[in-house]
Amino acid sequence: MPSCGPRIDAEGARTDDAATSPEVSMKREIRKESLGSSYYGHDIYVEAWQPDGGKAYVHLVEAGDLPPFVNPDCGEHDNLSGALDAGLRYAVSALNY
Numbered sequence: 001m002p003s004c005g006p007r008i009d010a011e012g013a014r015t016d017d018a019a020t021s022p023e024v025s026m027k028r029e030i031r032k033e034s035l036g037s038s039y040y041g042h043d044i045y046v047e048a049w050q051p052d053g054g055k056a057y058v059h060l061v062e063a064g065d066l067p068p069f070v071n072p073d074c075g076e077h078d079n080l081s082g083a084l085d086a087g088l089r090y091a092v093s094a095l096n097y
């Protein structure tokens with residue numbers, strides 16, 4: 001499944017190819033925000049991450065009884081709010097499908 005940004009593990013270290021570079025191997029602070037909502041009786045949970053100095057992306061979307069979407073392709077955003085909005089749109093679209 002395509003991701004919305006660089007792969008980052010729970011400790012904040014990048015896990016993609018760029019992580020092997022000495023300049024990138026240091027742990028970066030990651031800001032995280034989430035939102036919960038409902039849509040026609042279906043619960044929605046969206047989590048967005050933003051590495052320090054980087055773009056925000058949707059890390060997780062849970063919508064109703066569907067399986068969780070990890071790193072759905074929702075694009076990169078300037079802030080966490082934009083990523084959360086994109087994740088919410090993704091969830092509603094998945095529920096409507």
